[in-house]
Amino acid sequence: MLDTLGNLKRTGYCGALRAADADKEVVLMGWVQRRRDLGQLIFIDLRDRAGIAQIVFNKELDPEAHKKAEELRSEYVVAVEGKVVRRQKANPEIATGEVEVIAARVHILNNAKTPPFQVEDEVNAAEETRLRYRYLDLRRRKPHANIELRHKILFEMRKTLDELGFFEIETPMLTRSTPEGARDYLVPSRVHHGQFYALPQSPQIFKQILMISGMDRYFQIVKCFRDEDLRADRQPEFTQLDLEMSFPRQQDIFEVIERVMVRALEVVGVKAERPFRHLDYKEALRRFGSDKPDLRFGMELHDVTEHFEAARATFGFAGNVQAVAAPGAAAWSRRQLDELAEFAKSAGARGVYTAKVTAEGISSGLEKTFGAEGLNKLAAAVGAKAGDLIVAAAAKEQIEHSDTSLGVAGQIRLFLGDKLGLIDRTKWEFAWITGFALFEWSAHEKRWVSAQHPFTGIVEEDLDKLETAPWECRSKGYDLVLNGVELGSGSIRIHRQDIQARMFKALGLDEETARKRFGFFLDALTYGTPPHGGIALGLDRVTMLLAGEKSIREVIAFPKTTAAQDLMADSPSGVDPGQLWELSINVIQPSYSLNCRCGGTVRVWAESISTHGREPYILCPKTKFAVYLPPGLGWYKAEHTDNEGKTETASFVV
Ligand code: ASP
Numbered sequence: 001m002l003d004t005l006g007n008l009k010r011t012g013y014c015g016a017l018r019a020a021d022a023d024k025e026v027v028l029m030g031w032v033q034r035r036r037d038l039g040q041l042i043f044i045d046l047r048d049r050a051g052i053a054q055i056v057f058n059k060e061l062d063p064e065a066h067k068k069a070e071e072l073r074s075e076y077v078v079a080v081e082g083k084v085v086r087r088q089k090a091n092p093e094i095a096t097g098e099v100e101v102i103a104a105r106v107h108i109l110n111n112a113k114t115p116p117f118q119v120e121d122e123v124n125a126a127e128e129t130r131l132r133y134r135y136l137d138l139r140r141r142k143p144h145a146n147i148e149l150r151h152k153i154l155f156e157m158r159k160t161l162d163e164l165g166f167f168e169i170e171t172p173m174l175t176r177s178t179p180e181g182a183r184d185y186l187v188p189s190r191v192h193h194g195q196f197y198a199l200p201q202s203p204q205i206f207k208q209i210l211m212i213s214g215m216d217r218y219f220q221i222v223k224c225f226r227d228e229d230l231r232a233d234r235q236p237e238f239t240q241l242d243l244e245m246s247f248p249r250q251q252d253i254f255e256v257i258e259r260v261m262v263r264a265l266e267v268v269g270v271k272a273e274r275p276f277r278h279l280d281y282k283e284a285l286r287r288f289g290s291d292k293p294d295l296r297f298g299m300e301l302h303d304v305t306e307h308f309e310a311a312r313a314t315f316g317f318a319g320n321v322q323a324v325a326a327p328g329a330a331a332w333s334r335r336q337l338d339e340l341a342e343f344a345k346s347a348g349a350r351g352v353y354t355a356k357v358t359a360e361g362i363s364s365g366l367e368k369t370f371g372a373e374g375l376n377k378l379a380a381a382v383g384a385k386a387g388d389l390i391v392a393a394a395a396k397e398q399i400e401h402s403d404t405s406l407g408v409a410g411q412i413r414l415f416l417g418d419k420l421g422l423i424d425r426t427k428w429e430f431a432w433i434t435g436f437a438l439f440e441w442s443a444h445e446k447r448w449v450s451a452q453h454p455f456t457g458i459v460e461e462d463l464d465k466l467e468t469a470p471w472e473c474r475s476k477g478y479d480l481v482l483n484g485v486e487l488g489s490g491s492i493r494i495h496r497q498d499i500q501a502r503m504f505k506a507l508g509l510d511e512e513t514a515r516k517r518f519g520f521f522l523d524a525l526t527y528g529t530p531p532h533g534g535i536a537l538g539l540d541r542v543t544m545l546l547a548g549e550k551s552i553r554e555v556i557a558f559p560k561t562t563a564a565q566d567l568m569a570d571s572p573s574g575v576d577p578g579q580l581w582e583l584s585i586n587v588i589q590p591s592y593s594l595n596c597r598c599g600g601t602v603r604v605w606a607e608s609i610s611t612h613g614r615e616p617y618i619l620c621p622k623t624k625f626a627v628y629l630p631p632g633l634g635w636y637k638a639e640h641t642d643n644e645g646k647t648e649t650a651s652f653v654v
Pocket of ligand 1: 201202203204243489490491534535536
């Protein structure tokens, strides 16, 4: 028989009990974390949001309560009435460790099935199980602390922005496609057959329209939706701190965000310095091999191409060569060097060349080609000292107009920084990255695409190159980086309709398409648009960094897996045929289903248009064997499911 809560009132949190509470009569409520039965005495750890309190049931003192305590199991929900006493021997491991509660009465408010994993600080349950039973996982201390921290950070941001005169304004979730470069999530309209809303990839157009509406300072903590391939730090829905200001200079936006971030860091007791440093995009790439450099350590890159020039033919590499001097790594073992070479390869290096600098001289396989003198010059060029390992690399892949060796060396720098313990984990290094190009060439689409999005402003002096030399146009965009993580980006916008129209054209959108997709926005721009600009920060990432977590899933209450599934709610899921009928939606079944050598299957959705006799095939990701698809396909999507049921959209070639 379960008890009722009745008129019982909790006196406080279990986790809040301290020595000063000794002798008080209390009523505590929570979950049974653990029960230890010593016969005469039963101990339970009672858990609530604030922590754990030890409850003691004494057979001699309170036989009735003791008897009832025998029924208690993990995760039962109980209320305990009793008296706080000092423990004979304090437990320094827990905050309430100086006291315990002698129970006079216990009310069993609810029972619980045996949980699939013990709700404790350290769980070894697979992440899949934790996500499926997220409500149990969230009862643990760390997820609890992360959610609390998230609340505090967001609350502090809201307070700061309110103080700075920003209004929080909601923008629609059911809207139309905005071009942030990802695929949209679509929502079918029941009323307008065959038409769809798009979930916003960001409130970009709406926030700009709010500036046209004279709102002056807008912000919103907002969900954004992008249907992209997921990685550890991506989710199909994620939260941004989105803001926009009218009549701003770039430094005005920077100042607002710096104040917001300094206050957010205060939440975890970190004092960050303002103003944040500025780095030009090209300089960041040249010195750190990344547009989101981790500035918590040095070990900058050196271009040593000229030193390797004579060896180019022997080593057979193309492009430039970058090198770093890794302090202390001259002592690395064969195994460590192999690991480095392996990593460099996976980072896209053509080859990695190393030289050990010691007090006795430089030893390296490069000596045959370089000579002792050449090695000395190389060491001088990278500023290597005794004890350092010179690590040089060229990129395997070359892309026109860009130096791919920088990105490769940038990753090697991070690898070495981590392995050598050079990253000072107590540091919080912010940087504004500016000086981006407005466009980048998409080899895939064979056209210039926005490096950020098409509303990003153009440096005035470059305006006349918009049609003639788009690659030379500089953008008014900026990124905010913290400890090697891109927190967000923004820009001063285009606020003139004529320039916005030219911009769409430069992006290959003809007037008709531009009007169809953004006509309402182009119109709005003609009715007195103030100069404006803004930014959006990824709040999942901000919280992840401040919580010291490695994955954003740890700071989201109900995250999705990398396969974009919610394992707890079991979504996405099929729907009633009636619902589809109402929406006039017909789910296309795969046109073909073929067997694969790996024991799995390939499903193909296709429209029947000829591929001119060429036979398309899909490569099995497991066996790398080709599965030939029936010819005569127009657009098609193929999905490979292996023999373990793992599904991926595989690459295939016509
Ligand atoms: N809307 C942009 C984004 O989500 C940010 C901005 O330009 O404000 O990336």
